Amino acid sequence: MNGEGVMTVYGGIEAGGTKFICAVGNNPQDIHAIERIPTTTPAETIARTIEYFRRIAATEPLTAVGIASFGPVDPNPRSPTFGYSTSTPRPGWANVNLAGEIAAALGLPVAFDTDVNGAALAESRWGAARGLDTFIYLTVGTGFGGGGLVNGKPMHGLLHPEMGHIRIPHNRETDPFPGMCPFHGDCLEGLAAGPAIEQRWGQRGETLPADHPAWELEAHYLSLGLMNHILMLSPQRIILGGGVMAQSQLFPLVRQKVVAQLNGYVSAPEILQRIDEYIVPPALGNLAGVLGAIALAQMTFN
Amino acid sequence: MNGEGVMTVYGGIEAGGTKFICAVGNNPQDIHAIERIPTTTPAETIARTIEYFRRIAATEPLTAVGIASFGPVDPNPRSPTFGYSTSTPRPGWANVNLAGEIAAALGLPVAFDTDVNGAALAESRWGAARGLDTFIYLTVGTGFGGGGLVNGKPMHGLLHPEMGHIRIPHNRETDPFPGMCPFHGDCLEGLAAGPAIEQRWGQRGETLPADHPAWELEAHYLSLGLMNHILMLSPQRIILGGGVMAQSQLFPLVRQKVVAQLNGYVSAPEILQRIDEYIVPPALGNLAGVLGAIALAQMTFN
Numbered sequence: 199m200n201g202e203g204v205m206t207v208y209g210g211i212e213a214g215g216t217k218f219i220c221a222v223g224n225n226p227q228d229i230h231a232i233e234r235i236p237t238t239t240p241a242e243t244i245a246r247t248i249e250y251f252r253r254i255a256a257t258e259p260l261t262a263v264g265i266a267s268f269g270p271v272d273p274n275p276r277s278p279t280f281g282y283s284t285s286t287p288r289p290g291w292a293n294v295n296l297a298g299e300i301a302a303a304l305g306l307p308v309a310f311d312t313d314v315n316g317a318a319l320a321e322s323r324w325g326a327a328r329g330l331d332t333f334i335y336l337t338v339g340t341g342f343g344g345g346g347l348v349n350g351k352p353m354h355g356l357l358h359p360e361m362g363h364i365r366i367p368h369n370r371e372t373d374p375f376p377g378m379c380p381f382h383g384d385c386l387e388g389l390a391a392g393p394a395i396e397q398r399w400g401q402r403g404e405t406l407p408a409d410h411p412a413w414e415l416e417a418h419y420l421s422l423g424l425m426n427h428i429l430m431l432s433p434q435r436i437i438l439g440g441g442v443m444a445q446s447q448l449f450p451l452v453r454q455k456v457v458a459q460l461n462g463y464v465s466a467p468e469i470l471q472r473i474d475e476y477i478v479p480p481a482l483g484n485l486a487g488v489l490g491a492i493a494l495a496q497m498t499f500n
Numbered sequence: 501m502n503g504e505g506v507m508t509v510y511g512g513i514e515a516g517g518t519k520f521i522c523a524v525g526n527n528p529q530d531i532h533a534i535e536r537i538p539t540t541t542p543a544e545t546i547a548r549t550i551e552y553f554r555r556i557a558a559t560e561p562l563t564a565v566g567i568a569s570f571g572p573v574d575p576n577p578r579s580p581t582f583g584y585s586t587s588t589p590r591p592g593w594a595n596v597n598l599a600g601e602i603a604a605a606l607g608l609p610v611a612f613d614t615d616v617n618g619a620a621l622a623e624s625r626w627g628a629a630r631g632l633d634t635f636i637y638l639t640v641g642t643g644f645g646g647g648g649l650v651n652g653k654p655m656h657g658l659l660h661p662e663m664g665h666i667r668i669p670h671n672r673e674t675d676p677f678p679g680m681c682p683f684h685g686d687c688l689e690g691l692a693a694g695p696a697i698e699q700r701w702g703q704r705g706e707t708l709p710a711d712h713p714a715w716e717l718e719a720h721y722l723s724l725g726l727m728n729h730i731l732m733l734s735p736q737r738i739i740l741g742g743g744v745m746a747q748s749q750l751f752p753l754v755r756q757k758v759v760a761q762l763n764g765y766v767s768a769p770e771i772l773q774r775i776d777e778y779i780v781p782p783a784l785g786n787l788a789g790v791l792g793a794i795a796l797a798q799m800t801f802n
Contacts, residue, residue, distance in 0.1 A: 270767065277780035285767040332657035344732075348650040348657070351511040355650070355734035356768050363765060364728040365669050367686075381765040384669075426666040430646075432657035463683040465572065465587040465667060466658050 210491030213267035264495030266316025309498035314345030316490025325481035339440035342387035390419040421455030512793030513566035564795030568618025611800035616647030618792025627783035641742035643691035723757030
């Protein structure tokens, strides 16, 4: 409630590569409306998003809107291209003024960050990262994204992290697949995101049995990535989400390999004794992104 | 000055593997005394350090002491082993209560962090990172350490980063050297720290000419490491110090390779147009560590 006793309510948009999830509410237990809009052209997708929130706002005035978007984006409020998607390879979506167009059409303040920073913020408020000030949220699906909070705030710096694009060892004798990142070939995303699994084995990951060697190899690459993330950032926890991580057999494999790779160098009981609570799935599931968008709006315009 | 008009002055200790640099002062323009004590056994080194500060404090009372130490250490003030060196392979130095012994002997409050977080803090106050809230400080010498500030505060999280131990691609056909990290073999430190250069080429790096192929290979590994650091953390600047970086021919090589490896993915003018100001040497030189120790004491007990 604000000072006049009017309930505040926020809009959230998880801008994804296949769909825009739009919701209105305040937290996981208080979602008033939700809608999924397929991602097509920017013009059509943004128009349908605006139309949805206009319809809602006619009966329930919104305080602000948050957008948690696929990257790369410009999340710096002091930049002339704040709120734009930037160098994405998705056709038509490079240099689109996502936040600006939605803010102008709705006449509302708009908060803007990456989908993964948004999801991390939601998990820190209501999910698997409550009470932590430094942790990361990785999503392994069509792409491989990563964000998080460090010292209690979303990670930005120069732009925002692109944790999925780090380089890791790749033994081409045991895995001749060359990687498929259009920028870096066999970076982590190029070797371990969903499309790499499909390309390497000739069928989509979800059609491979749980004991297929694909998962041992996938866990190997994920563990190399996570080892680097741990050494770079010293996160208090790692949340691993996204379509690929729906293969729950990956979690024990990844945990075991991370501990083996670190080889006792990081002497923290969280890793040496409680790895099951250290590398975990998101608690908010598929709603982490859109709840993150709402949390971004709340954090920025409360 | 404090409320009574008495000048405040701080002690700083850069606890290094070959020497402890001890100083008394307030900033780079105001250093009252400095002393270098060789690192031998913990008992002897700590005793000589205490003796030095006792002698100083007899005429100039200190407000507090900061320690910026080689890692791994426990920098968490809420931990029972706060201020200890932990799993270091240096003989005798594992599980030494560095901060506790010095605090007890001097009867002074002691701030404690890694040498690289300390150096980063000093560079942010007085050196190459003024005005930045998210940047990293790497030191390439006997070891390969990394720290920094994120969102304006030193990086901690679970413990502290160990950025030098990340895994990177290593082509054993072009470089059969197996790496020499006792924990991870061919991690970044194992391939690119000073001892790896000496072992690979059969002579110390400083005796190799500036056009020796060692430097092209060294720049290759450094650029892979820096690429990962950029993608993980999105730093606004990278400060590269340590004995190996005294080979100044490395800077242009590293800058060029980092830009090539990123391949346009991080579309920031700082990288695409101003890389010379993005990857830089420390401005405080060899004093960054001990000034960092003073800055840690100031930040914690001001």
